[in-house]
Amino acid sequence: MATSYATVTWDQLHRDARQLASTLMTRGPFKGIVAITRGGMIPAAIIARELDCRLIDTISVVTYDEEKMGEPSVIKNADAAGDGEGFLIIDDLVDSGVTAQLVRKLMPKAVFACLYAKPSGRPVTDMFVVEVPQDTWVLFPWDTAPLFIPPLASKPAVKA
Ligand SMILES: O=P(O)(O)OC[C@H]1O[C@H](OP(=O)(O)OP(=O)(O)O)[C@H](O)[C@@H]1O
Ligand SMILES: Nc1nc2[nH]cnc2c(=O)[nH]1
Ligand SMILES: [Mg+2]
Structure with a gap:
């Protein structure tokens, strides 16, 4: 279970x-x-x-239900990529590395890159941008929404 959260904004992700x-x-x-x-x-x-790359295929791997990890299963393959030669595989992040390992096994000749990497998944990716602690859950912009926070002065004062 994550002990903290890291929020990534659309700007930061871009x-x-x-x-x-x-x-x-x-x-x-x-x-x-x-x-x-x-x-x-x-x-x-x-x-x-x-x-300037126009050919994009997808591979669909189902691993997590909310924050809980299950058995990974491939529900769609990337047929256009064959064994991955000349192809680039992109994911948002590697956590345990299970998803990346499975995909790399199917396309062993591809380059694998992601934006964020936790220590357990780090060895499975060829490239990443930011390392995130293992116990931190990354909240992507599509997972979140801006929220109204009441001003401090609107709360009753706490007596010393
Ligand atoms: O390294 P791992 O422990 O395998 O975790 C990383 C994977 O988990 C998340 O996908 P998720 O399975 O939640 O599905 P989603 O991309 O459809 O949200 C994330 O997008 C990675 O694909
Ligand atoms: N959104 C999100 N999905 C994940 N899947 C595995 N780890 C993570 C994480 O830190 N954030
Ligand atoms: Mg995913």
Whole structure:
């Protein structure tokens, strides 16, 4: 169970995806990109734009139910990518590394990159932008909404 949360805004996610794209320029050009659904789709779209890559396929892996991890299962394969040669696989993050390991086994020749990496998943990715502590749950912009917070002065004063 996570002991803290890290909120990523749309702006930050866009900046991080652009930074990853700039590093990936040295590893390409790529024939295409495989996005791991669903979290990898928005990062993959931003990176595809930066790398001028038009071919995007998806692989669908179901692993988590809310924050609870289950048995990973592939419900759609990325047929366009074959064994991954010349392809780039994108996900939003690696946590335990289970999802990435499974996908890499299916496309062993692909380059794997993600925005955020926790220590257990770090060895499974070729590239990432920011390391996040293992006990921190990353909240992506699509998971959150701005919330009204009452001003301090509106709360009853606490007596010493
Ligand atoms: O390294 P792991 O422990 O396998 O965790 C990382 C995976 O978990 C999340 O996806 P999730 O399975 O929650 O599905 P989603 O992308 O559809 O939200 C995240 O987007 C990664 O794909
Ligand atoms: N949103 C989100 N999904 C995850 N799946 C595995 N780890 C995480 C995380 O830290 N945040
Ligand atoms: Mg995912």
